[in-house]
Amino acid sequence: MRDEFTSTMDEAMAVDPRLALVLADISVDRVRATRRRHPDRVINVGIREQLLVGVAGGLALSGMRPVVHTFASFLVERPFEQVKLDLGHQGVGAVLVSSGASYDMSYAGRTHQSPGDVALIDSLPGWAVHVPGHPAEARRLLCESLPGDSSVYLRLSEAVNAEPFIGAGFQVLRRGGRGVVLAVGPMLDRVLAATAGLDVTVLYTATVRPFDAAGLRAAVDGASPDVVLVEPYLAGTSAHQVAEALTDRPHRLLSLGVRRDREVRIYGGMADHDVAHGLDEQGIAASVRAFLG
Numbered sequence: 503m504r505d506e507f508t509s510t511m512d513e514a515m516a517v518d519p520r521l522a523l524v525l526a527d528i529s530v531d532r533v534r535a536t537r538r539r540h541p542d543r544v545i546n547v548g549i550r551e552q553l554l555v556g557v558a559g560g561l562a563l564s565g566m567r568p569v570v571h572t573f574a575s576f577l578v579e580r581p582f583e584q585v586k587l588d589l590g591h592q593g594v595g596a597v598l599v600s601s602g603a604s605y606d607m608s609y610a611g612r613t614h615q616s617p618g619d620v621a622l623i624d625s626l627p628g629w630a631v632h633v634p635g636h637p638a639e640a641r642r643l644l645c646e647s648l649p650g651d652s653s654v655y656l657r658l659s660e661a662v663n664a665e666p667f668i669g670a671g672f673q674v675l676r677r678g679g680r681g682v683v684l685a686v687g688p689m690l691d692r693v694l695a696a697t698a699g700l701d702v703t704v705l706y707t708a709t710v711r712p713f714d715a716a717g718l719r720a721a722v723d724g725a726s727p728d729v730v731l732v733e734p735y736l737a738g739t740s741a742h743q744v745a746e747a748l749t750d751r752p753h754r755l756l757s758l759g760v761r762r763d764r765e766v767r768i769y770g771g772m773a774d775h776d777v778a779h780g781l782d783e784q785g786i787a788a789s790v791r792a793f794l795g
Contacts, residue, residue: 559588
């Protein structure tokens, strides 16, 4: 997804003089050609993440469209005050593009893990949040985000689904009567495998904000009001959105994601962390079956 992001930015910057790419050392090696072509619009501030977002705010105030990129923990968590003030409070937008997801770089330790990034962005008003499950989805969502002045968070990951899905809102991939399972971004393939043979509706989305309340309500209308939410970040991040969408309908909700009850203090690889958080195929299958009885 990161290669798709940098190649798409190279193409976009060639035709849109408003675009500026702001970096903090991460991925600088991937945009050397773009930097040579647009030395005044590819800005590397070094390992200064607060400055990274502050510069983006200044560019936006001057009429530019900043695209800001680094690892998720350094793009959202470390400079959150600047995201809140230099962008949100100033009333200007930017496209924040992260890499690393929740624990793609588990070998780098806790400093490079960011399961709470979407929850933090969700505490600010007016942000669109995209969680693509395939490089082609990442390209489409980035291209859709570049025009205008809105605030966008695009969350890239090393985990990908086998096939991309094109379309807005919640897409129905399987229909059943015993409940609804909503898979977000790179969770889809393992959710489809985990629920194979179960009488459930499976929804997919790469966009969690704005939340497609109408799509969820339509899916629940044709099934049991039991909902399983499978997100690749902090468990329950979108639980309030499900509750608001179904506020007039009695329902049960199971939120699966990165566990909240304790910090997983292992290095290992992504697959090890998936197992630890119950986000591998077997873990999801066990949770869904137990929930549905």
